[in-house]
Amino acid sequence: MSDYIIKTNRLGLRNWQVSDIKPTTKMNADKAVREFFPNTMSQLKTESFIKNMQQHFTTYGYCYFAVDELATNEFIGFIGLSNQTFKSDFTPCVDIGWRLLSKFWGNGYATEGALACINFAFRTLKLKEVYAIAPELNLKSQRVMQKIGMSKYIHFVHPKIDKNNPLKNCVAYRSLRSDHKFNRNDSL
Numbered sequence: 698m699s700d701y702i703i704k705t706n707r708l709g710l711r712n713w714q715v716s717d718i719k720p721t722t723k724m725n726a727d728k729a730v731r732e733f734f735p736n737t738m739s740q741l742k743t744e745s746f747i748k749n750m751q752q753h754f755t756t757y758g759y760c761y762f763a764v765d766e767l768a769t770n771e772f773i774g775f776i777g778l779s780n781q782t783f784k785s786d787f788t789p790c791v792d793i794g795w796r797l798l799s800k801f802w803g804n805g806y807a808t809e810g811a812l813a814c815i816n817f818a819f820r821t822l823k824l825k826e827v828y829a830i831a832p833e834l835n836l837k838s839q840r841v842m843q844k845i846g847m848s849k850y851i852h853f854v855h856p857k858i859d860k861n862n863p864l865k866n867c868v869a870y871r872s873l874r875s876d877h878k879f880n881r882n883d884s885l
């Protein structure tokens with residue numbers, strides 16, 4: 698039985714555990730999952746990512762949460778909140794992000810988990826605003842942002858992506874607590 702920080706109808710969001718390393722490594726090595734990233738990720742980098750997330754959770758009480766499908770107890774990827782400090786007009790900020798194993802795409806899971814995270818950010822963490830970022834080319838991710846009620850905020854050039862890579866052209870969406878409709882899908 699896992700300790701879920703957030704539960705929705707179909708998903709449990711929790712801190713990371715050792716058993717997540719294997720499926721996360723598989724996810725991060727999948728070219729389809731990494732279509733809108735500069736490269737795939739090795740097991741070593743994945744382990745370091747998971748450690749960072751655990752530390753982030755210990756320090757702040759949130760991270761990109763590991764997500765289980767409640768019906769099967771299967772790990773499906775991550776959805777959650779993280780501090781972003783790269784240089785831009787809107788950072789430092791808290792962003793909401795998501796990455797799922799491809800076999801779980803198309804079920805509305807990212808939208809369901811992300812909406813619960815936004816509610817958590819505003820209600821429990823009392824944040825005033827949350828951002829989400831994606832390369833302009835990643836329309837699927839932007840669709841999730843739109844579906845959870847975020848609005849396009851700014852186009853920007855990501856300072857950590859090579860200047861010759863079209864993925865450097867990014868867009869940030871924003872959600873303000875003052876505008877947020879908490880009853881959109883209140884599954885907390």
Ligand SMILES: CC(C)(COP(=O)(O)OP(=O)(O)OC[C@H]1O[C@@H](n2cnc3c(N)ncnc32)[C@H](O)[C@@H]1OP(=O)(O)O)[C@@H](O)C(=O)NCCC(=O)NCCS
Nearest residue numbers: 730795796797802803804805806807808831836837838840
């Ligand atoms: C982005 C991701 C998390 C979405 O997960 P998901 O659970 O399939 O998302 P949902 O089912 O909640 O919603 C996806 C929406 O995008 C739409 N969509 C799918 N492909 C699309 C495309 N090429 N262009 C525009 N919209 C698209 C879907 O139709 C759906 O919208 P709808 O419900 O209005 O029909 C998943 O595809 C993923 O992990 N991708 C790889 C990692 C990634 O890109 N992360 C984001 C980095 S910025």
